[in-house]
Amino acid sequence: MHEGTHYWHYLLAIYLFLGGLAGACAYSGTFAEAFSKGRYKNLAKIGSYCVLPIIALGLLILVVDLARPLYFWHFIITCRPSSVMSQGVWILTIFAITGGVITPAFFLAEDRGILPFLKGKEGARKLFQWIGAIFGILTAGYTGVLLAVKSVPLWSATPFLPMVFVASATSTGLALILLIANMQAKKDEVAMGALEKADSIVIVIELIAFAVLLIALSGAGGLAADAAAVIVSGEYAFLFWVGVVLIGLLAPLAIELYSASVAKKAHPPAGLTTLASVLVLVGGLLVRWLFMYGGHVVR
Amino acid sequence: MAKAILYDASKCTACRACYVACKQWNVLAAAEVKKLGTYYNALDLDGTTWNLIDFIEKDEPDRFRWLFISKRCMHCAEPSCVNVCAAGAIKKDLETGFVLVDQDVCIGCKNCHYACPFWGGVPRFRGEISEDEKEWLAHGKKIPGKRVAGTVYKCRGCIDRVQNGLTPACVKTCPPGALQFGEKEEMLAIAEARVAALKERGEAKAQVYNPSGVGGTAVTYILLDDPETYGLPADPRVSTADMLTKWIMGLIAAGILTVVPFWMVFKAAEAEGKGGE
Ligand code: SF4
Numbered sequence: 198m199h200e201g202t203h204y205w206h207y208l209l210a211i212y213l214f215l216g217g218l219a220g221a222c223a224y225s226g227t228f229a230e231a232f233s234k235g236r237y238k239n240l241a242k243i244g245s246y247c248v249l250p251i252i253a254l255g256l257l258i259l260v261v262d263l264a265r266p267l268y269f270w271h272f273i274i275t276c277r278p279s280s281v282m283s284q285g286v287w288i289l290t291i292f293a294i295t296g297g298v299i300t301p302a303f304f305l306a307e308d309r310g311i312l313p314f315l316k317g318k319e320g321a322r323k324l325f326q327w328i329g330a331i332f333g334i335l336t337a338g339y340t341g342v343l344l345a346v347k348s349v350p351l352w353s354a355t356p357f358l359p360m361v362f363v364a365s366a367t368s369t370g371l372a373l374i375l376l377i378a379n380m381q382a383k384k385d386e387v388a389m390g391a392l393e394k395a396d397s398i399v400i401v402i403e404l405i406a407f408a409v410l411l412i413a414l415s416g417a418g419g420l421a422a423d424a425a426a427v428i429v430s431g432e433y434a435f436l437f438w439v440g441v442v443l444i445g446l447l448a449p450l451a452i453e454l455y456s457a458s459v460a461k462k463a464h465p466p467a468g469l470t471t472l473a474s475v476l477v478l479v480g481g482l483l484v485r486w487l488f489m490y491g492g493h494v495v496r
Numbered sequence: 497m498a499k500a501i502l503y504d505a506s507k508c509t510a511c512r513a514c515y516v517a518c519k520q521w522n523v524l525a526a527a528e529v530k531k532l533g534t535y536y537n538a539l540d541l542d543g544t545t546w547n548l549i550d551f552i553e554k555d556e557p558d559r560f561r562w563l564f565i566s567k568r569c570m571h572c573a574e575p576s577c578v579n580v581c582a583a584g585a586i587k588k589d590l591e592t593g594f595v596l597v598d599q600d601v602c603i604g605c606k607n608c609h610y611a612c613p614f615w616g617g618v619p620r621f622r623g624e625i626s627e628d629e630k631e632w633l634a635h636g637k638k639i640p641g642k643r644v645a646g647t648v649y650k651c652r653g654c655i656d657r658v659q660n661g662l663t664p665a666c667v668k669t670c671p672p673g674a675l676q677f678g679e680k681e682e683m684l685a686i687a688e689a690r691v692a693a694l695k696e697r698g699e700a701k702a703q704v705y706n707p708s709g710v711g712g713t714a715v716t717y718i719l720l721d722d723p724e725t726y727g728l729p730a731d732p733r734v735s736t737a738d739m740l741t742k743w744i745m746g747l748i749a750a751g752i753l754t755v756v757p758f759w760m761v762f763k764a765a766e767a768e769g770k771g772g773e
């Protein structure tokens with residue numbers, strides 16, 4: 198037993214959640230637009246507007262959580278490729294500039310007519326949007342890899358934690374775009390249906406990723422198996438089964454499948470869509486919470 | 497040349513003189529302890545406790561064993577703490593091989609604590625500097641290293657003593673000679689010889705602990721039992737060793753998601769929903 202070493206708390210869990218969310222908002226929207234050959238451009242726009250506020254909030258939380266926040270510049274002047282924290286600083290910087298500032302600026306130029314010189318420069322927008330999307334993926338990945346290169350069995354005994362984090366991030370990104378699309382005056386039901394459908398598949402993939410992680414941990418024996426037991430049947434089993442699996446994954450999955458089944462006849466009620474997206478977002482936060490706190494039990 | 501501190505668990509009497517010597521030399525406040533009915537003084541490493549003796553009670557079929565171990569920074573040859581520190585606050589002293597935190601550079605993020613494979617994370621955080629230390633410093637007296645609130649602390653290998661031709665304080669004080677200090681090779685040779693002698697005496701599990709997964713450790717142990725019995729990982733790894741694999745796993749997930757839901761779902765719109773708006 199090691200006492201008094203629970204240094205990382207909910208603030209860091211929230212930071213990891215927000216990092217993944219911001220990343221996913223950028224790449225989910227970009228993929229939606231690109232693969233539909235522009236049909237879902239609106240989704241990319243919604244996603245890109247979300248990026249900067251979320252990153253700003255996340256960074257604020259990260260810096261506040263540091264013991265010596267005024268020395269944060271030590272992170273910025275240091276480039277240490279072996280440190281995922283250091284990689285993250287650089288990934289986040291590029292992501293914030295391309296995905297958080299430049300891409301939304303193009304959209305704003307189109308929407309509001311500010312920065313007129315950017316208006317209509319579709320090629321340039323797409324270029325920055327793609328860079329933002331790629332660094333968005335890296336941002337989501339970094340939030341998982343950061344924990345995975347520690348000496349904490351639940352996080353690092355297997356290489357699968359980043360898979361869970363990326364899947365969860367993607368689901369939350371889709372959910373946030375869906376939530377906002379659902380609040381718009383002129384709703385695009387087709388786009389929302391596609392988002393829900395995509396999210397339901399992501400949730401299934403996330404469930405698989407969870408299973409892979411837990412089976413691998415249990416199979417590794419020793420401390421890794423103990424760490425898996427903490428969330429499967431131990432101290433954090435309730436948070437895992439009820440919070441993450443039931444509320445965060447299965448409930449929104451059920452709603453999304455239901456919506457898809459009735460969509461052809463009648464429009465699924467807007468309230469239901471809102472509920473599903475909120476559940477996914479809450480679930481995503483609980484995933485980070487679960488690993489942050491659950492990881493501390495077996496060291 | 498790389499140095500080593502050799503701790504011989506078969507010679508240690510758990511007198512804890514090393515613990516006191518470390519506190520004294522480094523001007524570290526005594527730990528507040530509760531009386532638990534055990535021999536523990538400090539229960540765990542912390543910002544002012546850089547070494548301590550852990551007591552292990554082991555029931556064996558034919559006997560009861562009381563084992564001791566000196567918990568402290570292992571001064572890994574390939575230190576995980578150095579690898580993860582994004583501020584570059586931890587450095588390995590090339591002369592001695594000791595791993596040192598620079599309190600002025602550390603910003604207290606605790607990444608190093610979570611990365612360290614030993615003793616539940618060796619670097620420990622201190623939010624405050626004690627009045628004693630402030631007074632000491634105010635009187636112009638020297639304290640080995642620096643004191644900055646909001647940074648992590650751990651054993652410094654008494655680098656200041658070593659650089660002046662002395663042995664570390666804990667080694668110097670150890671009454672039964674369970675702690676020794678010298679060139680790494682020399683210490684390893686002593687350890688091997690001692691383990692051979694212990695085996696001859698019937699200590700079948702006697703072994704040298706100098707794990708290769710972290711490139712070996714400047715703090716080398718002679719153990720009487722398996723590492724796990726002492727709370728040591730049998731095969732510690734540099735925490736960042738498989739960073740690439742972990743990155744790839746994250747990117748594979750992203751790749752799958754790109755193709756399966758995104759490409760499948762959003763592509764459908766292109767066909768059916770053209771001009772849908
Ligand atoms: S034992 Fe831990 S703190 Fe000490 S050098 Fe190794 S990784 Fe760093």
Ligand code: SF4
Pocket residue numbers: 580581582583584585586597601602603604605606607608609619647648
């Ligand atoms: S707590 Fe200090 S020494 Fe440790 S990783 Fe963070 S900045 Fe580096």
Ligand code: SF4
Pocket residue numbers: 517518519521522546547568650651652653654664665666667
């Ligand atoms: S080497 Fe020095 S700093 Fe390290 S435990 Fe011994 S006395 Fe303390």
